Amino acid sequence: xxxxxxxxxxxxxxxxxxxxxxxxxxxxxxxxxxxxxxxxxxxxxxxxxxxxxxxxxxxxxxxxxxxxxxxxxxxxxxxxxxxxxxxxxxxxxxxxxxxxxxxxxxxxxxxxxxxxxxxxxxxxxxxxxxxxxxxxxxxxxxxxxxxxxxxxxxxxxxxxxxxxxxxxxxxxxxxxxxxxxxxxxxxxxxxxxxxxxxxxxxxxxxxxxxxxxxxxxxxxxxxxxxxxxxxxxxxxxxxxxxxxxxxxxxxxxxxxxxxxxxxxxxxxxxxxxxxxxxxxxxxxxxxxxxxxxxxxxxxxxxxxxxxxxxxxxxxxxxxxxxxxxxxxxxxxxxxxxxxxxxxxxxxxxxxxxxxxxx
Amino acid sequence: xxxxxxxxxxxxxxxxxxxxxxxxxxxxxxxxxxxxxxxxxxxxxxxxxxxxxxxxxxxxxxxxxxxxxxxxxxxxxxxxxxxxxxxxxxxxxxxxxxxxxxxxxxxxxxxxxxxxxxxxxxxxxxxxxxxxxxxxxxxxxxxxxxxxxxxxxxxxxxxxxxxxxxxxxxxxxxxxxxxxxxxxxxxxxxxxxxxxxxxxxxxxxxxxxxxxxxxxxxxxxxxxxxxxxxxxxxxxxxxxxxxxxxxxxxxxxxxxxxxxx
Ligand SMILES: Nc1ncnc2c1ncn2[C@@H]1O[C@H](COP(=O)(O)OP(=O)(O)OP(=O)(O)O)[C@@H](O)[C@H]1O
Ligand SMILES: [Mg+2]
Numbered sequence: 001x002x003x004x005x006x007x008x009x010x011x012x013x014x015x016x017x018x019x020x021x022x023x024x025x026x027x028x029x030x031x032x033x034x035x036x037x038x039x040x041x042x043x044x045x046x047x048x049x050x051x052x053x054x055x056x057x058x059x060x061x062x063x064x065x066x067x068x069x070x071x072x073x074x075x076x077x078x079x080x081x082x083x084x085x086x087x088x089x090x091x092x093x094x095x096x097x098x099x100x101x102x103x104x105x106x107x108x109x110x111x112x113x114x115x116x117x118x119x120x121x122x123x124x125x126x127x128x129x130x131x132x133x134x135x136x137x138x139x140x141x142x143x144x145x146x147x148x149x150x151x152x153x154x155x156x157x158x159x160x161x162x163x164x165x166x167x168x169x170x171x172x173x174x175x176x177x178x179x180x181x182x183x184x185x186x187x188x189x190x191x192x193x194x195x196x197x198x199x200x201x202x203x204x205x206x207x208x209x210x211x212x213x214x215x216x217x218x219x220x221x222x223x224x225x226x227x228x229x230x231x232x233x234x235x236x237x238x239x240x241x242x243x244x245x246x247x248x249x250x251x252x253x254x255x256x257x258x259x260x261x262x263x264x265x266x267x268x269x270x271x272x273x274x275x276x277x278x279x280x281x282x283x284x285x286x287x288x289x290x291x292x293x294x295x296x297x298x299x300x301x302x303x304x305x306x307x308x309x310x311x312x313x314x315x316x317x318x319x320x321x322x323x324x325x326x327x328x329x330x331x332x333x334x335x336x337x338x339x340x341x342x343x344x345x346x347x348x349x350x351x352x353x354x355x356x357x358x
Numbered sequence: 359x360x361x362x363x364x365x366x367x368x369x370x371x372x373x374x375x376x377x378x379x380x381x382x383x384x385x386x387x388x389x390x391x392x393x394x395x396x397x398x399x400x401x402x403x404x405x406x407x408x409x410x411x412x413x414x415x416x417x418x419x420x421x422x423x424x425x426x427x428x429x430x431x432x433x434x435x436x437x438x439x440x441x442x443x444x445x446x447x448x449x450x451x452x453x454x455x456x457x458x459x460x461x462x463x464x465x466x467x468x469x470x471x472x473x474x475x476x477x478x479x480x481x482x483x484x485x486x487x488x489x490x491x492x493x494x495x496x497x498x499x500x501x502x503x504x505x506x507x508x509x510x511x512x513x514x515x516x517x518x519x520x521x522x523x524x525x526x527x528x529x530x531x532x533x534x535x536x537x538x539x540x541x542x543x544x545x546x547x548x549x550x551x552x553x554x555x556x557x558x559x560x561x562x563x564x565x566x567x568x569x570x571x572x573x574x575x576x577x578x579x580x581x582x583x584x585x586x587x588x589x590x591x592x593x594x595x596x597x598x599x600x601x602x603x604x605x606x607x608x609x610x611x612x613x614x615x616x617x618x619x
């Protein structure tokens with residue numbers, strides 16, 4: 001178990017800058033998720049920590065020691081891949097014992113450790129099978145067992161669940177988190193699935209185009225995004241052009257064409273600069289539809305996406321398209337209906353204009 | 359309908375034309391007649407016995423087998439190393455080196471043979487078994503590289519990366535993970551190399567030191583005097599080796615594959 005630190009790390013492949021300005025501390029025993037769209041540099045960060053890539057600039061520290069020049073096989077890391085990467089010509093037992101061979105482990109202890117690892121991933125007794133004789137979910141558990149049996153300082157997981165089907169994925173996600181809690185290893189997890197990130201992480205690092213956009217606890221990045229990019233990437237959001245009208249010790253009052261004046265809590269406006277322009281962010285699920293005449297903004301329902309207990313509404317307020325996600329209480333509103341749109345100012349956030357994703 | 363029967367007829371004819379000579383050789387090898395031709399007078403193993411007693415032929419066979427085995431060894435070793443470099447590493451001039459390695463397939467064998475001889479002359483070196491071995495290895499190398507490379511591309515880097523993350527150094531990773539996964543291709547490549555060397559005649563005629571014969575050059579030499587029935591028997595043996603070795607290898611590979619899974 002160890003703390004991992006990136007100090008102004010940059011990585012370029014020829015002209016492509018895959019990662020830049022990465023300054024992060026992964027606390028000892030924490031579970032951190034790297035989240036971002038395809039190609040934003042998540043894998044590259046993980047590979048640099050593992051030693052499969054060398055940073056172009058900057059330092060990487062594990063347990064306080066700079067390890068830029070330490071080759072991968074001397075770093076004591078657990079690596080779990082999307083495609084499991086179990087050695088097809090070795091039995092499950094041999095796969096799990098593989099890393100133990102390169103450590104001072106007595107023969108007898110080896111067998112015991114393999115059994116223990118299989119117990120941890122709840123697949124006892126499959127030592128003598130070959131990887132091809134296990135299902136995808138089982139193979140991924142073995143891959144996890146193989147990575148944790150060596151008691152790594154850091155566990156690195158690159159989209160370990162994305163090759164599994166939806167149900168299994170959910171189940172594995174819970175289990176993976178439980179195992180991590182139990183052994184307490186510093187874990188860095190890569191995904192582009194936001195629900196996975198929100199459910200599992202102590203902290204989330206949201207990335208975009210090689211840059212870190214925001215680092216924070218799940219509720220922090222979800223409720224208080226610092227940029228348009230983060231707001232859009234996690235959940236469905238509405239972003240409206242706004243003017244800063246006034247500030248006091250608790251609120252920033254924003255004015256929008258659609259909703260008039262809205263007092264946003266100051267804690268939801270951390271990234272807002274001093275200028276007069278701003279963006280008002282409203283989560284789709286924090287926007288409530290009501291029969292017309294109940295105040296708020298007046299909106300027209302353009303389309304309804306029925307999702308069982310939820311309905312997703314595509315609306316238009318004046319010229320502005322908006323989205324709302326509401327529980328269905330009785331009958332959903334229908335396409336073409338005119339409704340009142342109500343917003344809860346405490347669930348809004350104030351963002352600087354034009355940041356992030358551009 | 360008519361077109362199809364015609365097509366079938368021609369197909370059969372083409373195959374008959376290709377395989378008939380081989381069948382003739384195989385049949386005549388067992389003919390007891392003095393003359394290497396039809397009609398067949400009776401079944402006999404006489405020519406095989408004479409073959410076994412013909413010292414020149416036995417010597418040629420030994421030369422061919424040793425040459426084939428060594429060629430397989432050298433071409434396979436070099437082929438694996440070259441494939442690893444070409445598939446797993448990036449370096450300037452990679453495409454050129456690929457082309458260069460494959461080029462012996464494209465260059466006419468005669469040209470290659472003469473070229474190597476001139477080079478040797480320039481170095482003031484005599485023709486020798488070593489030269490023959492080097493030459494055969496050059497001819498066989500492209501086939502090994504192509505087979506091994508194709509397989510290596512299919513072996514995901516993940517396996518090697520996983521092994522290294524678990525503590526294996528690059529050398530251990532190669533012997534524990536990459537090589538075992540590569541084995542079928544290595545095996546196939548070695549077989550190719552052996553067969554190519556064993557069959558080769560054009561380049562061998564240029565390169566062999568005087569007095570040294572391989573099986574093909576021996577047959578060629580014997581044919582110049584007369585068509586002895588011994589040649590049919592020798593042809594039979596050669597066909598058995600060049601067809602039998604790959605078949606045997608395939609069977610072995612399947613056997614091992616089944617045992618493992
Ligand atoms: N070996 C490489 N050579 C050249 N460019 C590379 C290499 N590896 C990554 N890149 C580039 O670096 C950028 C970041 O890639 P990376 O694999 O880190 O993305 P990612 O966030 O993991 O994406 P995904 O979600 O698709 O896995 C991409 O633009 C990619 O094309
Ligand atoms: Mg990736």
